[in-house]
Amino acid sequence: MTKKIAVIDGNSLMHRAYHAVPPTMNAPDGTPTNAVFGFLAMLLKFIDMAKPDALVCAFDAGKPAFRMEALEQYKAQRPPMDDELRVQFPIMEELLGAMNVPVVKVKGWEGDDILGTIAARDEELGFETLLVTGDKDAYQLASGATRIVTTKKGVTDIAIYGPDQVEERYGVTPAQFPDFLGLMGDSSDNIPGVPGIGAKGAAKLLQRFGTMEGIYEHLSELKGKQLENLRDNEDAAFLSRDIATIVRDLDFALDLEDAAFPSFSAEAVEEAFGRYQLTSHLARVLKLVGAEATRAEARLVWEPVVAGEAAGPLVADALRAGETVGVALMEPEQVSLFDNAVTGAFATSRGTAVLAGDEALALFAQVVREGSFAVLDAKEAVHRVFPADTSLPALVTADDLAAMDAFDLGLAGYVLNSSVSAYTLEALMEAHGGGALPEAEGDEARAAVAAAAARHLVEPLRAAMEREGSLKAYRDIDLPLVGVLATMERTGAAIDVERLAEMGRAAQAELDELSQRIFELAGEPFNIDSPKQLARILFEVLGLTPLKKNQRGYSTDASVLKELAKESELPALVLRYREQAKLKSTYLDALPRMRAGDGRVHTRFNETVTTTGRLSSSDPNLQNIPVRTELGRRIRACFVPLEPGELFLSADYSQIELRLLAHLSGDEHLVAAFNSGADFHASTAARVFGLPVEEVTPELRSRAKAVNFGIVYGQQAYGLSQSLDIPFGEAKEMIDRYFEAYPGVRSYLDDTVARAAEDGFAETMFGRKRHIPELKARNAQQRGFGERTAMNHPMQGSAADIIKMAMNEVDRRLREEGLAAKLMIQVHDELDFSVPEGEVERLAALVREVMENVVSLAVPLDVDVSWGPTWAEAH
DNA sequence: TCAACCTGCAA
């Protein structure tokens, strides 16, 4: 079989990869690796498809001397290469070296010329050549033995061109290709060519006359503008052809007869790939030589595995010695009949204890009470011995949780990078543990490996947090909150099921009636819940005018329906239908279904979901219970205190994000407005519209309020004009006047974006960072998004830090002072409690004091506290 | 059964 040699145009592939792969990945030292990653993805895909016998990679070296001599402006207007790309070339060369792929660089020449030279030598030797490049100049090199490989779109969609495919696509043969390029020119390389002649024209001329010489010999057969252009630009045409002609006889040493791929050592590749955290490609590369990654197994010791009676003492000894025990509590692979069929593993310096069921849970409870332990998700683990259902017994107390010494690996991963979609042991091992999590067979082995990994990860994660300055957010804010949240989740929230059911029946009756009237107006029955069917009725049957599009057709969202309601009754009815249907399905029907054994709903407060540091709530989400409409407030009235004789108490920060804007920006007028204690939005209106406060109308105040809120999210004039339903120009003027009135805000926001662009992250007052790779995006829309999140993160995130600190302190004080009140719910700037009637004044004072004083700012933190028989009345 | 999409609830 003929030897098949693949030659890669390294510069071309690096550029493609750099632009195709988002800049979200880095080497441990922070150097971007997206181009390297994409390069490897393309290379591996190509190797799989083409199975070359040997691989060579060419890179440009120095300036292309010969072409610059011939044409001074050659590639002159090309912008200089991004630094983020430039720094990836040495990495790529290093990796190619580890893969034993020869790298050829010839000073003064471009990759194409190296490709051409190698192809020529191959043809001499009788070898077959594949040239991998994105540069169309290379098509001139196609021949019976040489084919061109290009990526079509993305990174891994590949097309292969032989002479026939070149001719089919461009209408010229490879031999004619330099003439073709010479006639066309190339604006991106500053090659002039002949004006007025593009790809079509050049191909047509060459089909007729064969070569550039042929064309100029037969100029008399041409006419008009084309003749004129060809005659006036003869020199440019030939010069352009010279420049586009690839040189095929460069002088460099390369042993093609002995070249072979793959011929690398697995150790060298593993070492090099590991150094740049490119583990996702590592396995595929190693597989080429039939090797597997040695991974971290060597350093991850979980044996001996100790079961039975020796397990408890092994762990107890480790705890006594002050060791941090790695813990994993896992569901069995086979679903069991028993609820507590958990497998528990406890990794110590002298082996791993593995137990099942109640024995595992009892040992874990002991670890929680007495020891120091590390686990992927401490709150979830704790729920095994402190269930989120008060009708189930708990093996530890809330006080135990407040005192426990846990290391939460997921939380550590979160404060280091809050934009990861899930924090798994696998990912943490890849990123911080020095290699992949070893695979294991069977429940016991899996649990043992996971426990050992948990123990193994403590030090690298602690070191990373220390290095990144994230230790404070972890140790002082997020970690202590784990016990508080576990306790809140166990406490749950009480709902009035009778009332929900009654409202559900009423809503159903209203929905039936609305449906009837909607069908009558439509002239036929249809599924009102289906936006598609509704769109057909609105825009085809009724002939209303579509106002907005979405991916699947015309939008029927509330803003559209509201507009259409001005001229037709049906959309108005659909709006009412939607409100009822939404509230019924999401709350009235769903909440009673979510009750646990104690009749309460136990939401999960997730601490590692949001990018800003806020909590999120799910199953059910108690952070989006309605409040704005009358029906919404009646749903809130179904949330009641936990016990008879108790009240529902709610405490919320007033405008905390705007106060943080005042504090962070230091704008004197904003700070003064908050310190004066006057109506903040009215005072904004007065400053922005240049009026005395007494003359601010409700309309003006509400506009000022919208601007205030918009500023927090980085809203632009367009967005404001939409939200206030005013002309763009008016919105623009309002925002301009706002920034004139508060010049400190303007400069603060500008500085924040500039710093985030420089650092690659934005951070909160307490060091919680959000990495924002979008700030480096070339796409303006993405970059705009990055800028808005850079502005928003310090406000939204600092507010989240502050209320978390307040929760930790409130929890501590409630236990210290022996109050019976229970913290049930957090809604971003609000804390909700169930409190015995006799304790309510004391709780109110305590909560206010803690929330207002948990941090000291340039402006006061105001807290509104109120209570009543239900959540609705506690406002 | 699942994922993508549309829609809409909260701070």
Add this chain to the structure above:
DNA sequence: TATTGCAGGTTGA
């Protein structure tokens, strides 16, 4: 072309 979330319904694979 205003940030952060969760969830229910429909649709189509």
